[in-house]
Structures are given as structure tokens and as C-alpha cells.
Amino acid sequence: MAVSWSRTRAIGRTEIRRRWRTLRDNPSQLLGIAIMVLFLLPAVAAAVGGAFVAGQFLRSGDATAPIAAARTGAVAIWLATTAFGGIRGYTSLLDPDNRDGLLTTISHRQLLAGILLAEGAVIGLPTVVVVALAAVTFGVGAGSVVAAPIMLIAVSLLAATGFATGLGAALLIKNGGVRSRLLYRLRTVAFVIGFAAYFWVLFSSTADAVLGPLLGVLTPTPIGWVGESVVLAVGLDASVFRAAAGVLLTAGGLLVAVPALTRLSGWLWYADGLETTHTVSASAAPTGGLLSGLLPQPIRGVVAVDWARARRAPISLSYAIYPLFVLVTPVIETVETGTVGGLFPILVAFCGAWVTGALFTLNVLGNEGAVLPATVLTASPERALVGGHVAAGVLLGLPVTALAVVVLGVLSPNPPVVVATLTAGAAILTVSAPLIATGIGAALPRHEAVSVSRSTEAIIPSTFGFLLYSAVVSIVSLPVLLAHTAPVGQFVGDVLGLSYVSIALVGIGLTTVLAAAFSLFSTLFAVRTVRKYRLN
């Protein structure tokens, strides 16, 4: 069955229709895209304006190394689109819905063509419009009629080849993942390492160190040579041979990519997949001796389930990741300078508590999913659910946070007594954060699974609930955090005639009062909500 244009168009049109309807049903996602477009507009304006300036600069003859600049630009475009293609491919494009239905109706070649058409229409067309605008302004700036079409062709060629390369890389990774048990098991670790590396590069200003070698390798290749065609179009001296060879070889690469992507997608979509069994040995059950004397059985049961689900489906804990972003900069500073700053343990105390509350307690009812009817019919569901989720968070968060605060506090320039008060403050915050979260989670439950990525759905807490919880935890934490921040604590101490330690203790006192009030109110609300919960 050959690939036909009418079927390709049908798949593309249906795909776009489905995407639009999904977006229309999800106002927050729609708002997110609107905001992203709003942020992109200045970037588009800068690209179009920048192209004009670049054209003028080349025309003036002031450019010292136009060929090197053009090659670097070409490689940068190729790398950016490769990364984009890889991410799009891995996260969504290569996991078409209803694959069985489609693959018993059309060929995988036809399916891939339709998917790429939809992607081209949604992402490619607007990009081409922006590139065309930039090409026109570049041509005007350079005073060359041919510069505009040549630039449009060069950039489109680079972007198409880069996107295809990214898709190919994603297909290779996915093919490996469905065939190798080791790769399948390592995927979460690889994702975390990749994510951490990305943020490291982003926040540590080491992008040049990472991209420099890549640019060095790629600029003397046909990908870089494509840039020389633009230099030639402006009328400057460059190698006609390299420019022509760059364009032809890159176009040739695109032609080779078509059968390669088709073959790789066929291998992926017809793959048997791995038979994954989820056997858990009885000795691995976390409710064993450790908790048996500590917690009553119903609470212990909820703790065990929370921990097991977290281990097997960590995606449901996605909100617990956000507080960790606060720590990215101090971690990088610590690694770069080799010293622990005074603020770092304070931030760890705050983030540890913030994470602890976000782990299990932000959706006490919704987390139960299909089991909820059975849970609410148990003898004392409010005790088991509220107590269990809080315990699951505290038993993990408290020791980790306290230990991290003590170790970092000792390594920091903070006096030992302040480290001790900060640790006490961290303990109070870590215990109270999940208690605060329970009521908010009970007031704003989310029972249905939401799309975390195109192929993954999970029940995660409400976004508004997480934001509200974050605000309350911040307010409760503020006294203890400010009192332990040296400049603030010492300044207030000087004004009031009290020592830094006394101010730290006052901060703890204020936080304790706030934490007790919010925790009590929130927990009672959660208990009442669970007790009175009725299935509608």
C-alpha cells in the first residue's frame, strides 16, 4: 500500500482536529500556550529585526569573519531543531494513539507521513512564515535580491534535516527501550540525569563549554557549509564549492532520512515490547518490622501503599519536583565555589518541608482512585487516610530534611547554635507542611487522571491546590527563614537589642504558632471531609 496524499491529508487533518479539541477542553493548557506565544512574539521580532541588522552588517563589509559566523549560525539552527525534533519525537509524536486500529488499516509509512504532515502544519508552517519574514528583512538589509530566497532555503533545509535527525535519535532510543530490559529499567535514571544536566547547563552558564566543542565539530561539515551559501548570496567572498556541496549533501541527508525514519518507526510500532513483570518479594514490603510498632495497622497500610505507588509510578509525585528548582542555583554555587553558603541550609529547610507536603497529602481523596468507594466504607477512613498520607510524607521528609540541614549547617559559616535552632525549625515545618496540605487537598480534590504527557495519564493533585499549599507553607515558613537569614536576623536583633539566637528562637516561635493554627484547621477540615464524603 503506497503512501497516498489523500490518506496523509486525512491523518494530518484528524490529528490537528484532535489536538485542537484536546486543547479547547483544557483551558489551563490553552492559557499556557497563549502565554508562550506572547513570550515568543518579542523573540520573533528580535529574529526578524536581527536578520535586517545582520544583512546590513554584511553589506557594510565591517564583518571580520562572515564565513565563520554564517557557519556557526547554520550549525546552531541545526542543533536547535535536532533537539526540538528529538524531544517532540520522544515525548509525543512517535506514540500515536490507537496504533492497533490504525496499523490494521494503513501502513506504518502512511501513518508516519500523516503524523509528520500534522506536525509540519502546526509547527512547521508558522516557523516557515517567521523564517520567510526574517529572510526578507535580511535581503533588504543586505541589499541583495537573491539573499532572501537563499536564506529561506538554507534555514528550511537545516531545520528539516535537524528535525529529522532528532526524530531518528528519538526512534533509536525508543527502539532500544522496547528491546532492552536494561535500557527500559534505566529510562527513569536517564531522564533524571538528563534533566539535571539540562538545568546544570542552564543555570551554571556553562552552555558555551558544552556547545563549543559541538560547534567546533560541526562547523567544518556540510551542515556548516550551508551557511556559506548565504554569505555568497550577499556578494561576499566564500567557497562556491563548499556552499553547493553543503546544500546538496544536506538535502541528500534529508532524502536518506525518509526511508531511515520509516524503517525505524516500523521497527518500533511492530515491536513486541518487553514482557515486564512486577513481582515484589514479601520481604520488600515496607510495612514490615520497621513500622509495625510505630503505627496502627490502617495507617501503616496507607503508608505502605503510598510508598509503593511512589516507587512504581513516580509521575504522580510530579509536584514534589517543583520546590527542588529553588535549590538549583545554591547547589551550583556550592559545587563551583566548594563552600556552603549560609543561606543554603535555610533554603533546604524550606524546600524539604515544601516537598514533604507535596508528596502524598495534596489529594487525600483523589489519590485513592478506583479504590475510593472501598476506602470510604472502612471503619475509620479519615484516620487511615489523613494519618497515613501525613505519616508517609513525614517519615520520608523529616529525616532527610533534618539530616541535610544539619550537615549543610555544620559546613556553612552559621554558628552551631543557629544550626541547632534551624534544624528544630526545619523539623516543625516538615511535620506541619503535610498537615497543612491535607485540608487543601481535601478541599480541592482531583479524582480523574490527567494527561501528564501524550502517552501517560496519572492522577495528580490540582494545580490550584498546589499553588495555594505553596503560598500557605511560604507564609508559615517566613518567620523562621527570615530569623535565620544572617543579615535579617542580625538587623532585627540590633534594632530590638536581642541576640541573633534569640531572634532565631522568636522566628521558630512565630512559625510554630502559624504552623499549629494552619495545621489544626487544615487537618480537621480534611478529617471532616473524608468522614462525610459521599460518592455522587
Next chain:
Amino acid sequence: MTDDSPAITASGLTKTFDADPVVDGIDLAIEQGTVYGFLGPNGAGKTTTMRMLTTLTAPTSGDAAIMGTPVADRDGVREHVGYLPEEPPVFDELTGREQLRYFARLRDLPPEPTGDRIDRWLDRFDLAADADRRLDDYSKGMRQKIGLIQALLHEPEVVFLDEPTSGLDPRAARTVIDAIDDLTDNGQTVFLSTHILSVVEELADTVGVLYEGRIVAEGAPDDLTETAESGADSTLEDVFLSVTTESPTARDESPTSRDESTGSGDESTGSGDESTATADPAESVER
């Protein structure tokens, strides 16, 4: 391909995962215009067999063909088959009518008579009033019916149905059963996998029971029940239970075991075995 050639053939069809045989050398010869009831307990390998026959999974060894086209020729087989998986392959964001028109377009069906055909199917399945509602508003049974129409829309010669009446209320199930029954009148062949034995009893010309990857009994429902160990009053359920409760080792040692009779095509019989294995699925074969 002649009129009397089998619609579905398989010889030594095997699928292994991690060296573990999920489907273990099955042989099939299903006549055109018949309903083949494919039974088996959960995990017996029914869905894997259907996935191999519909080209979604490549066999580890053995051969299979649909209307004479080997399953290795995916494009060729696709022309002959319609497939309703256990989970209907529908897109939540589309309406019922859009879904069917979309798949008609993918099959290159001409819009004019296809639109009328879609309307007739929707009418028949009591879906006409809901045709322009989105599929995420449909009940499981309604989605199942849309999935079935989708599988039948291009009038395939061979239809694979995996639990087509699962989750349907009795009225809807009756509509689906009648529709399946009508398919054979048009000469279409139905490969029907289900747990609902009454549906198989009513529809199937031949029944095959898969157990631990092997076909352990095959024949016309009446013949199977007549030759069952439990006696003359036995039902298909008795047959199913008797051939799927023993381990293969135990069956090997049983005087009425399939292995003491023979595999398909082998005409020798085991001593003390009252049933006979032949290549003709119309004859009773306990295997």
C-alpha cells in the same frame, strides 16, 4: 485462492517472549464464510494469536496466511481483514460519525455510498441519534459498537473480533450477535475470540480451545460436546473446563489426551483414545 480454500491458515504458528512460548505451534484451517469461535482462559495466548494473524506481531516461527496472503505481507493482509481489538480503537476527541468517516477515508472508500453505509450501520446499532456526539461521551457498549462498525465498514473478507460483546447490555449484545451472524451470509469469515460461551455456542461453526499456547480441542460445538468426557449431557462449558483445567503434563498422561491423538493432519490415533484428530475442522477433534 479458490472459493473453497481456507480463509485463515496457520501451520506451527509460534510466538515466544523471552524464550517462553505464548503461542506454541498452532495449526489452523478455517473455511470461508464460517465463524470460528476461539476460546481459552485468560493468558492462554488468544490475543497474541489474533495479533499475529492481523500482522500486528510477527510470529517467532511457523506460517500463517489470510485469504492466501502470508501474514509477512502486511499490506496484502490488511486489504482482507477487519479487526476489533478488546479495547475499541476509537479517538475520544472525534464524534462517532467522524471516527467512521475517518477510517473510511483511510481505507480509500468512496464518500458517496460509504456515507449511506455508515448511516445504515449507525441505525442498525441504535447509534444514529448519538452519531454527532463525541466518543468520550459514549458508554463502553457504544464505543464497542463504533469499533465493530469500523472493522466491518470496508466489508472485509475476514473479520477478527476480540470480545465483541464484552460490556454490552443484553439488547446491544443481541444486535451485535445478529450482525456477526449476518456476516457469514455474505461469505465473510469471522474469527471470534470471547469468554461468553453462549455466544460461541450460538454463532460458531467451529470452536478451537487454546490452553497454554496450544489448541487443545477443536471441532463443531455439537461434536465437541458429544465426545466430551463428561458424557452426553455435557455443554461447551463442560468441554472448556475439562480441557483447560489439567496441566499439559497431566493431559499427556491422560488416556483421552490430545497428544495421544495427533496434531492436525496426522491421522494416527492413540490407544484408548476415543476421539480422532483430523485436518478437517468440521469433524470433532479433541486435541
